Amino acid sequence: MALLEAEQVVMRFGGVVALDNASVDIDPGEVTGLIGPNGAGKTTLFNVVTGLLPPTSGRVKFDGHDITRSTVAKRSQMGIARTFQKLEAFNTLSAFDNVRVAVEKNHRAKWKHRRVSDVAHEMLGKVGLDEVADVTVGTLPTGSARLVELARALACRPRVLLLDEPSSGLNEDETSAIGQMLLDLVADEDNELAVLLVEHDMSFVMGVCARIHVLDFGKIIAVGTPIEVQADTAVRAAYLGSDEFRAAYAGVDE
Amino acid sequence: MIFGVRRSVAVAASLGTLAAVIIAVLSWKGAPVTSETFLVTTYIGLFLGALWAMYATGLVVVYTTTGVFNFAQGAIGVFAAFLYWELHVNRGWHSILALFVVVGLFAPALGVVLDVLIMRRLRTASLVVQLMVTVAIMVLLLSVVGDIWEADTPRRVPYLFGINNGIDLGPSQLPWHRLIVFLVAIAIAVSMRFLLRRTRIGTAMRAVVDNRELAALNGARPNVVSSTSWALGSMMGALGGILIAPELGLDPATLNNVVIIAFAAAAFGALKNLPMAVIGAMLIGLLRAHTGAWLDFGPDFRFAHLSIAPLLLLFVVIALPQARLEVGRLAHHLRRHERYTKWWEGLLGCGVVILLAAAFSGGWLDFGGWDPGAWGSRELNSANEAMALALIGLSLVPLIGWAGQINFAPLAFAGFGAFVYLKLAGDTGNGYWILMVGLLCAPLGALVALPAARLRGLYLALMTMAFAQAMSLIFFPHPWVMPIIGTGRQFPHIDLFGITFDDRRGFFMLMVSVFAIFVYALVLLRRSRYGRRWMAINDSQAAAATLGVPVVWTKVVVYAVSASMAGIAGVFWATVSGNVDSVQGFDLLIGFNIVLLVAAAGVSIPMAGIFLIFIPLFKGFGLRLEDAGNVDFLVTLLDIMTTYGPGMLVLGMVFNPRGAIFEMGRGFSPILPWRSDARAEIAAENAQKREPEIGELGLERPFTPEEVIAIDRRLEILDDVVPKEGYGTSRS
Numbered sequence: 001m002a003l004l005e006a007e008q009v010v011m012r013f014g015g016v017v018a019l020d021n022a023s024v025d026i027d028p029g030e031v032t033g034l035i036g037p038n039g040a041g042k043t044t045l046f047n048v049v050t051g052l053l054p055p056t057s058g059r060v061k062f063d064g065h066d067i068t069r070s071t072v073a074k075r076s077q078m079g080i081a082r083t084f085q086k087l088e089a090f091n092t093l094s095a096f097d098n099v100r101v102a103v104e105k106n107h108r109a110k111w112k113h114r115r116v117s118d119v120a121h122e123m124l125g126k127v128g129l130d131e132v133a134d135v136t137v138g139t140l141p142t143g144s145a146r147l148v149e150l151a152r153a154l155a156c157r158p159r160v161l162l163l164d165e166p167s168s169g170l171n172e173d174e175t176s177a178i179g180q181m182l183l184d185l186v187a188d189e190d191n192e193l194a195v196l197l198v199e200h201d202m203s204f205v206m207g208v209c210a211r212i213h214v215l216d217f218g219k220i221i222a223v224g225t226p227i228e229v230q231a232d233t234a235v236r237a238a239y240l241g242s243d244e245f246r247a248a249y250a251g252v253d254e
Numbered sequence: 255m256i257f258g259v260r261r262s263v264a265v266a267a268s269l270g271t272l273a274a275v276i277i278a279v280l281s282w283k284g285a286p287v288t289s290e291t292f293l294v295t296t297y298i299g300l301f302l303g304a305l306w307a308m309y310a311t312g313l314v315v316v317y318t319t320t321g322v323f324n325f326a327q328g329a330i331g332v333f334a335a336f337l338y339w340e341l342h343v344n345r346g347w348h349s350i351l352a353l354f355v356v357v358g359l360f361a362p363a364l365g366v367v368l369d370v371l372i373m374r375r376l377r378t379a380s381l382v383v384q385l386m387v388t389v390a391i392m393v394l395l396l397s398v399v400g401d402i403w404e405a406d407t408p409r410r411v412p413y414l415f416g417i418n419n420g421i422d423l424g425p426s427q428l429p430w431h432r433l434i435v436f437l438v439a440i441a442i443a444v445s446m447r448f449l450l451r452r453t454r455i456g457t458a459m460r461a462v463v464d465n466r467e468l469a470a471l472n473g474a475r476p477n478v479v480s481s482t483s484w485a486l487g488s489m490m491g492a493l494g495g496i497l498i499a500p501e502l503g504l505d506p507a508t509l510n511n512v513v514i515i516a517f518a519a520a521a522f523g524a525l526k527n528l529p530m531a532v533i534g535a536m537l538i539g540l541l542r543a544h545t546g547a548w549l550d551f552g553p554d555f556r557f558a559h560l561s562i563a564p565l566l567l568l569f570v571v572i573a574l575p576q577a578r579l580e581v582g583r584l585a586h587h588l589r590r591h592e593r594y595t596k597w598w599e600g601l602l603g604c605g606v607v608i609l610l611a612a613a614f615s616g617g618w619l620d621f622g623g624w625d626p627g628a629w630g631s632r633e634l635n636s637a638n639e640a641m642a643l644a645l646i647g648l649s650l651v652p653l654i655g656w657a658g659q660i661n662f663a664p665l666a667f668a669g670f671g672a673f674v675y676l677k678l679a680g681d682t683g684n685g686y687w688i689l690m691v692g693l694l695c696a697p698l699g700a701l702v703a704l705p706a707a708r709l710r711g712l713y714l715a716l717m718t719m720a721f722a723q724a725m726s727l728i729f730f731p732h733p734w735v736m737p738i739i740g741t742g743r744q745f746p747h748i749d750l751f752g753i754t755f756d757d758r759r760g761f762f763m764l765m766v767s768v769f770a771i772f773v774y775a776l777v778l779l780r781r782s783r784y785g786r787r788w789m790a791i792n793d794s795q796a797a798a799a800t801l802g803v804p805v806v807w808t809k810v811v812v813y814a815v816s817a818s819m820a821g822i823a824g825v826f827w828a829t830v831s832g833n834v835d836s837v838q839g840f841d842l843l844i845g846f847n848i849v850l851l852v853a854a855a856g857v858s859i860p861m862a863g864i865f866l867i868f869i870p871l872f873k874g875f876g877l878r879l880e881d882a883g884n885v886d887f888l889v890t891l892l893d894i895m896t897t898y899g900p901g902m903l904v905l906g907m908v909f910n911p912r913g914a915i916f917e918m919g920r921g922f923s924p925i926l927p928w929r930s931d932a933r934a935e936i937a938a939e940n941a942q943k944r945e946p947e948i949g950e951l952g953l954e955r956p957f958t959p960e961e962v963i964a965i966d967r968r969l970e971i972l973d974d975v976v977p978k979e980g981y982g983t984s985r986s
Contacts, residue, residue, distance in 0.1 A: 047581070052579050071804075076800050088794040088797035090790045090794060090797065090798075091793050092792070093793065101783075101803070105787075105801055105802040105803055106801075149797075
């Protein structure tokens with residue numbers, strides 16, 4: 001059974017339908033991709049899953065429980081963590097304190113036998129930010145602030161990790177390091193971690209994802225392995241005319 | 255959902271009805287209800303409602319189009335009413351001409367000036383800065399009115415067409431003035447609704463507040479839009495002020511307080527829905543008129559009928575649905591590194607403050623040959639008062655400074671603290687009860703915050719304001735709360751550690767010590783997990799929630815902590831004057847001034863508290879100058895500073911939202927031997943300030959203005975600023 005399921009989610013803003021019966025399911029032990037053109041509803045789906053937006057209809061299930069009505073904080077305690085497409089780091093806190101807020105909140109439930117500062121340092125180390133631990137996040141470059149968000153999310157010891165464009169603002173080396181870290185995290189069976197990844201960098205997505213959901217105008221138009229999705233005619237049609245995709249895609253085809 | 259009604263609405267509606275029925279049954283006057291009396295009461299209620307609707311319409315229009323909630327709306331009305339009096343009554347202009355000059359020329363000009371100089375720059379500012387600045391404008395406008403039109407002359411603004419002309423309604427008469435007010439208010443509301451919903455500029459106005467850049471791309475002109483809104487809002491405030499002045503009398507405070515009712519009415523329409531805001535205003539008007547006519551609350555609750563607006567606000571706040579946590583509104587860039595005060599720095603600072611205070615009050619310091627001598631009782635008195643206010647101000651540091659939540663009711667909490675202390679230790683003065691005061695004030699703070707904490711920050715601000723008003727109307731005037739036992743001292747001297755602090759100098763030092771303890775506790779709190787969490791919810795509530803932080807609960811806790819500190823401070827405040835009347839003197843305007851001063855000082859830094867201690871020092875200094883004679887100029891200067899200072903300082907927040915202490919700290923800290931980090935930062939900044947040489951940019955000559963425009967177009971920089979001559983040239 002899937003660890004996290006969004007079932008027939010509809011999200012309407014006035015007359016605009018951002019999600020139209022979108023269903024997504026993700027399994028532990030692998031990275032699942034969620035791709036689609038700009039405005040397809042990827043971030044909206046993240047907001048529905050994490051509880052920031054109540055869906056117009058549909059359900060969200062975590063580990064078999066219906067969590068559609070649960071609060072954001074409750075879902076986090078159950079094990080859903082995320083990063084944001086537009087930065088939501090705690091700008092006035094240092095990188096270390098950003099992570100500490102997360103560790104402290106989850107200390108009793110998830111990190112009982114370790115010191116808060118040890119965990120926080122370990123998480124910053126995982127994303128390669130040990131050196132800027134004491135720097136105020138608002139003064140860091142965007143890419144690094146994104147990594148702070150990632151470290152913060154990891155500090156919640158999640159079972160489901162939702163990443164909204166983690167590679168933007170990072171260079172190629174940093175991106176591939178993050179990719180490798182994600183693969184290591186999900187490969188570690190103790191973690192039982194499932195990752196849902198929204199990404200525009202197609203070579204990154206195709207490289208790390210076991211399965212990919214393709215979203216277009218709020219609808220899921222294809223689900224499958226990277227190879228299946230690349231061959232899918234509906235996907236190609238949805239992306240035709242999208243320069244951004246063609247450019248990103250060119251590297252993969254060759 | 256129950257029968258299609260949201261649960262919170264149902265709960266609030268049933269609570270409201272229940273409260274109304276209980277109150278009505280308990281205090282029914284027994285006057286006969288006839289159709290005539292009922293009709294007359296209703297028409298008075300509708301008329302009152304229409305006046306408030308006018309204010310509320312202005313508030314809603316400005317809020318929906320600029321995103322700024324204008325606390326100065328009432329003060330604009332006050333200013334306009336006085337100006338109208340000046341032109342019409344004092345200079346004998348015809349009423350229509352005076353009305354046209356004030357409402358048609360002065361008010362829109364004021365609105366545009368406010369927009370261009372201040373409001374436009376607040377678009378991306380935090381809620382704290384936005385509210386502080388509009389409150390500062392309110393306080394400044396009221397000060398100006400007080401200075402131009404001195405309070406000793408009685409003034410009246412006449413009714414339009416007189417009070418005796420109008421339609422005969424049988425038992426009473428409906429003067430033209432009131433009929434006109436009613437019709438004008440409805441006409442304004444309807445036309446504003448039409449403007450916002452049905453016209454092109456209205457659509458642009460509403461679009462700009464959602465996404466300025468996107469609206470600009472579609473041809474809207476954000477600056478024109480915001481100036482239009484402020485001009486319109488200001489006109490409605492002015493008209494409301496002029497039309498309501500004949501009813502209430504020309505008193506700045508009374509006229510200004512009208513706006514609180516308008517806030518409740520606007521909240522009834524969730525701050526954005528015009529028709530509902532008008533209905534809310536009418537509802538308050540009707541409730542007010544009918545409670546006045548049929549109910550009698552007795553002498554103990556003689557002001558209770560005035561608290562309908564705060565109560566309605568409470569029910570509205572309960573009924574509103576939980577606010578969504580917003581994402582994507584955060585500006586990422588911070589210019590400066592944040593640094594926490596270290597525990598030993600806090601200790602050092604507090605020690606210095608205590609020593610300085612002892613030196614000043616004891617007269618140990620010699621100022622270059624001029625010996626100020628020890629403070630006399632008068633200086634000590636004012637220093638004590640100011641010190642107590644500074645203590646109250648400190649309670650706002652965790653709340654406003656760290657968690658970014660507003661509290662306009664620090665004095666109400668302080669008054670509650672004084673009340674608790676009077677009940678516990680009124681006879682003995684046992685100082686250990688002060689700790690109990692702290693414990694008992696915390697739940698009150700939590701209770702006030704609870705209904706509004708799940709909504710946007712603005713509602714918490716309004717809620718605390720409503721709470722302050724309700725406390726001063728219902729709670730404090732009750733004889734059981736603050737017994738009026740003739741004259742003399744009712745608050746005992748505080749007795750602590752076997753010492754009775756009955757002399758003023760000793761009490762001053764006691765307060766300074768408490769102040770130092772508060773500051774030090776704050777320094778430690780900021781470094782703790784709680785301080786971190788509070789600052790986190792200030793930066794991003796959505797992110798905090800996704801990490802498992804219960805945002806609503808966290809806010810409630812901060813309010814509890816702040817209320818607890820304010821309560822303790824209140825004990826000292828009441829003890830300073832020794833009289834229970836001082837507690838009733840805790841009015842909203844003084845509260846605003848404290849909040850403003852703390853905000854301007856730099857409320858996010860615990861050491862900002864040390865800034866506040868300069869107030870008593872200045873005050874003592876001013877009194878000494880007065881005694882010395884021949885320094886009228888300096889005394890006047892100090893006077894002006896105390897009247898306009900807080901407001902002016904807060905306006906500085908438009909450019910420097912962190913407050914004065916922040917800048918002072920940056921100037922001061924490089925001097926400290928252990929702050930090599932501060933010196934390095936300054937050096938780095940200076941290095942950055944240097945403009946690059948043309949050669950370094952790989953250019954042979956500076957760009958011409960035409961090239962700059964072409965580049966901007968290419969990069970889609972949609973700035974319509976015309977580049978200055980020689981743009982891009984190096985200054986070196």
